[in-house]
Amino acid sequence: MSSDQLLARLHRLHPKLIDLSLGRTERLLTALGNPERRMPPVLHVAGTNGKGSTVAYLQALLEADGKRVQTYTSPHLVRFHERIRLSDGLISEARLVEVLERCEAANDGQPITFFEITTAAGFLAFAEDEADYCIVEVGLGGRFDSSNVLERPLASIITPIGLDHQSFLGDTIAAIAGEKAGIIKPGVPVFSAAQEPEALSVIEAAARRASATLCVAGRDWTAQPENGGWRFGDASGALNLPIPALSGPHQIGNAGLALGVLRRLGIAPSPERIVDGLRRVRWPARLQPIDRGPLFELMPPGGRLWLDGGHNPHAAAVLAAAFFGRKLHLVVGMLEGKDAQDYLRVLAPVAASVAAVPVPDELCHDPADLARIASGLGIPASAHADVADALAAGACDEAMICGSLYLAGHVLQLSGLIPD
Known part of the structure; x- marks a missing residue:
C-alpha cells in the first residue's frame, strides 16, 4: 500500500x-x-x-x-x-x-x-x-x-x-x-x-x-x-x-x-x-520566484513571476511592503472562509489588476465573487477557470500568484518545482 x-x-x-x-x-x-x-x-x-x-x-x-x-x-x-x-x-x-x-x-x-x-x-x-x-x-x-x-x-x-x-x-x-x-x-x-x-x-x-x-x-x-x-x-x-x-x-x-x-x-x-x-536557507512558496515551467513561459520577455502562499491580511501587508512602489498583476485564489475583502484591500496599492481563480480540489471562494470584491476596491478584475488563463490575461511585466498555500502547491507541481 x-x-x-x-x-x-x-x-x-x-x-x-x-x-x-x-x-x-x-x-x-x-x-x-x-x-x-x-x-x-x-x-x-x-x-x-x-x-x-x-x-x-x-x-x-x-x-x-x-x-x-x-x-x-x-x-x-x-x-x-x-x-x-x-x-x-x-x-x-x-x-x-x-x-x-x-x-x-x-x-x-x-x-x-x-x-x-x-x-x-x-x-x-x-x-x-x-x-x-x-x-x-x-x-x-x-x-x-x-x-x-x-x-x-x-x-x-x-x-x-x-x-x-x-x-x-x-x-x-x-x-x-x-x-x-x-x-x-x-x-x-x-x-x-x-x-x-x-x-x-x-x-x-x-x-x-x-x-x-x-x-x-x-x-x-x-x-x-x-x-x-x-x-x-x-x-x-x-x-x-x-x-x-x-x-x-x-x-x-x-x-x-x-x-x-x-x-x-x-x-x-x-x-x-x-x-x-x-x-x-530555503522555504518554498514564500515570495518565491518562478523562473521556469509552463506558467513562467506565459510571462512577457523579461517578465517576473512570483508565488506566495500567504492567505490573511497580515500576510498581504508583508507582500504590499515588499512590492511598495511597484504594480503587479495578481492571480488570486483563496479558500472558503478566508477574509478575501481585507486581503485584497491591503494588496490594492500594488495591484494593477486581479485575475481570480479557483483553488483546485478545495472548497474555495468563487472566482466571480473575488473579482467583484476586487472591483469594489477599484482594482480592474476578472474571473478565470485556471492559473494559466489568469496569467495570460495580465498586461504587466510582473505578476504574483497568491492567496492560498494549496494554490501554491498546485503551481509548484505545474512548474516542476517539487520541494525536496
Whole structure:
C-alpha cells in the first residue's frame, strides 16, 4: 500500500464531533510508548505568519554548524512527505508507510483527526531517528494543537500574530494570542517576534504565570536593515549580515527571531557559519520566484513571476511592503472562509489588476465573487477557470500568484518545482 492510499484511509477515522483537546493525541502516543518523550531537544514554533520561514532559518543556521536537524511543518505543498523531515532529508516512502501503519494499528479504529494521527506518526519517526535538534511547527493555534503534547521543549517561539482562523481561535488579536501562548511551558524560555501591544501583553502574562523567561524582538535583540544588508544586535554583541536568501524585507525579522533564539540558548553558529546559513536557507512558496515551467513561459520577455502562499491580511501587508512602489498583476485564489475583502484591500496599492481563480480540489471562494470584491476596491478584475488563463490575461511585466498555500502547491507541481 502506498502512503497516499494509507493517508486516504486515515482520513476516514475523522470524528463526527471535534472537541478542542489533546486527549486523542495523548491516547495514541501512550499506546505507541510515548515517542514524544524520546525526541531530540525541541524548538516549538507557533504564530500566525512567519512560522515556516522561522523554522527554515532555525534549520539552516543549525545545519550550517554541522548539526543534524529534524523538522515538522504543515500543510505540505505537493507531497505529504514534506511535513516530516528527518536528519537526512524528507521521510522516505517506505519509512512513512511504516510509521503510519504502526499508528493506525495502535489507534485501533478509534476516532482521531488526520492531523492528530499524522502528528503522532511524525513524532514516532523523530524518536527513532538520530538527530541533534527537532523543530516543530504548530499546525493551528497552539493550546490545543496536537504538537502541544510536548512536555518540556528547549524553547517556545511565537512569530507575529494576526487575524486568521477566527472561527477556531477567536475574533480578536488578544484571543488569538491566548491560543498561541498556550505552547508556553513552566520554566521553558519563550521568544517572541515583535507583536501588537494587545498580543504582547497576553504573551507576557502567560510567561509570568509559567515562570518562563520571555525575550522579545526589539527589546532583547534588534534586527534592522543596514548598508544593503542587516545588522543584528543583542547582549552578546552586534553582527553585520547579508540579506537572507528568502525574499522580502520581512525576512530580516524572521531571521532575527531565529538568531535571537539560538544566541540566547547558546547554540548559535560562528558568524561565518551564520552567513552561510542565511545564504543557504530555503522555504518554498514564500515570495518565491518562478523562473521556469509552463506558467513562467506565459510571462512577457523579461517578465517576473512570483508565488506566495500567504492567505490573511497580515500576510498581504508583508507582500504590499515588499512590492511598495511597484504594480503587479495578481492571480488570486483563496479558500472558503478566508477574509478575501481585507486581503485584497491591503494588496490594492500594488495591484494593477486581479485575475481570480479557483483553488483546485478545495472548497474555495468563487472566482466571480473575488473579482467583484476586487472591483469594489477599484482594482480592474476578472474571473478565470485556471492559473494559466489568469496569467495570460495580465498586461504587466510582473505578476504574483497568491492567496492560498494549496494554490501554491498546485503551481509548484505545474512548474516542476517539487520541494525536496
